[in-house]
Amino acid sequence: MIALIDYGAGNMASVANVLDELNYEYIITNHESDISKAAKIIFPGVGEASSAIKNLHLTNLFTMLRVTKKPMLGICLGMQLLCDKSKEGNTTCLGIFPATTEKFDETKIKVPNMGWNQIKYVRQSKLFSEIPDEEYFYFANSYYVPVNENTTSICNYGIDFCSSMEKNNFYGVQFHPEKSGKMGIQLIKNFVEKC
Amino acid sequence: MISKRIIPCLDVQNGMVVKGINFVELRHAGSAVELAERYYNEGADELVFLDITASIEKRKTLVELVKQVAKVIRIPFTVGGGISELKDIEALLGAGADKVSLNTSIVKNPSLISEAAKRFGSQAVVAAIDVKNVGSQKKVFVKGGKEETELDGLAWCKKVNELGAGEILLTSMDHDGTKNGYDLPFLKQVVENITIPLIASGGAGTKEHFLDVFNVGVDAALAASLFHYEELTIKELKQYLQSNGIRVRL
Numbered sequence A: 001m002i003a004l005i006d007y008g009a010g011n012m013a014s015v016a017n018v019l020d021e022l023n024y025e026y027i028i029t030n031h032e033s034d035i036s037k038a039a040k041i042i043f044p045g046v047g048e049a050s051s052a053i054k055n056l057h058l059t060n061l062f063t064m065l066r067v068t069k070k071p072m073l074g075i076c077l078g079m080q081l082l083c084d085k086s087k088e089g090n091t092t093c094l095g096i097f098p099a100t101t102e103k104f105d106e107t108k109i110k111v112p113n114m115g116w117n118q119i120k121y122v123r124q125s126k127l128f129s130e131i132p133d134e135e136y137f138y139f140a141n142s143y144y145v146p147v148n149e150n151t152t153s154i155c156n157y158g159i160d161f162c163s164s165m166e167k168n169n170f171y172g173v174q175f176h177p178e179k180s181g182k183m184g185i186q187l188i189k190n191f192v193e194k195c
Numbered sequence B: 001m002i003s004k005r006i007i008p009c010l011d012v013q014n015g016m017v018v019k020g021i022n023f024v025e026l027r028h029a030g031s032a033v034e035l036a037e038r039y040y041n042e043g044a045d046e047l048v049f050l051d052i053t054a055s056i057e058k059r060k061t062l063v064e065l066v067k068q069v070a071k072v073i074r075i076p077f078t079v080g081g082g083i084s085e086l087k088d089i090e091a092l093l094g095a096g097a098d099k100v101s102l103n104t105s106i107v108k109n110p111s112l113i114s115e116a117a118k119r120f121g122s123q124a125v126v127a128a129i130d131v132k133n134v135g136s137q138k139k140v141f142v143k144g145g146k147e148e149t150e151l152d153g154l155a156w157c158k159k160v161n162e163l164g165a166g167e168i169l170l171t172s173m174d175h176d177g178t179k180n181g182y183d184l185p186f187l188k189q190v191v192e193n194i195t196i197p198l199i200a201s202g203g204a205g206t207k208e209h210f211l212d213v214f215n216v217g218v219d220a221a222l223a224a225s226l227f228h229y230e231e232l233t234i235k236e237l238k239q240y241l242q243s244n245g246i247r248v249r250l
Helices: A012-021 A032-037 A049-058 A062-067 A181-194 B032-042 B063-072 B086-094 B104-108 B111-120 B153-163 B184-191 B207-215 B234-243
Strands: A002-005 A026-029 A040-043 A072-075 A083-086 A097-103 A113-121 A136-141 A151-157 A159-167 A170-173 B005-013 B016-021 B024-031 B047-051 B077-080 B099-102 B125-134 B137-142 B147-152 B167-172 B198-201 B220-223
Touching: A002 A012, A002 A032, A012 A026, A012 A181, A012 B063, A026 A032, A032 A062, A040 A181, A049 A062, A049 A083, A097 A159, A113 A159, A136 A181, B005 B032, B005 B198, B005 B234, B016 B032, B024 B032, B032 B047, B032 B063, B032 B234, B047 B063, B063 B077, B063 B086, B077 B125, B086 B099, B086 B111, B099 B111, B104 B111, B104 B137, B111 B125, B111 B153, B125 B153, B137 B153, B147 B153, B153 B167, B153 B184, B167 B184, B184 B198, B184 B207, B207 B220, B207 B234
Parallel strands: A002 A026, A002 A040, A040 A072, A072 A170, A083 A097, B005 B047, B005 B220, B047 B077, B077 B099, B099 B125, B125 B167, B167 B198, B198 B220
Antiparallel strands: A113 A136, A113 A151, A151 A159, A159 A170, B005 B016, B016 B024, B125 B137, B137 B147
């Protein structure tokens, strides 16, 4: 069973539809008791960082998610919230990855970064099993995580940024696998079956 | 590098796709869910659904259709038509839409853009703008192109950018349905004056029209009847664009 975390900032329906297609059991929840029974956690997210963190505190999930040993996949804002800090609303995040989320420079490039972009692998990852290098994924973000020691792939939008990262049981992808066609479905399958 | 997007647009009336010429004379083109699935399989980058009757009849939107579409496609999609409140936006995004397009409602109440962007993120807010030549001016029209406003097209594009829209979907009513090409001079002017992505709409009739519009700097190009009636396939179009130096997802 997968816990799909609903903290008021995610596009639950789209991720849930992919899990349905793959015939995985899941529960959409913001209760610690449900999450503790799940084998894996998917942490989706769209919206604004500081209010998302506030919701994690209100639902008492902040500490639990920091210390969990279960495989956890953060998507888009979900990945950004796994970092130390976000400049969006200047907020302290979960602190798994030693990085600070930054905003794309509007004077140099159109913001948000909206559309399909190629990612380039810098480290091998089970998350990308059977997915060729330089494949296109769908991005929709105004903030980004700089390339760091945990980065597994990079993407370029005016500058190189981190399109995926992992550390121990924590995985993050900046793009939306649930909206990235067949390769995105493969990535979610990899997370559930291989990570 | 980011690729240029090809976006089929489905004008929907009671779950069926229709397409007008110069915003009137509707023709039927099949079921919205089936057509969406076909475009997903053919390599569309994104889809737009516009409930064309909604802003006239004040009919509440498309939640059911959004749920059905979200079950069958795995690419982003936008819905629009008569959306005027945050709770409508919440329902549509909750049902699986990625973005909403707002048109008449933001002309009446511009702060809806900033409120929606704050609550759902600017990436979920598309400002849809319909412009038409009136004398020597580009004027903004609302209510499905039926009502002229006082707004100047370029000024309104800059304003929605400032208020926090994530993208602009700009339709030239003079070009829409004609298949004579996009309104290149005006699109170029808008691209140079905004900091958010621009989707061009109205006038696509040939592959060359897409090449022309990407060469003026737009980020995405939208078309309807050309794709609905299979006059041009998405794959054929993308291969042509790639061979002419435009980066596309193939």
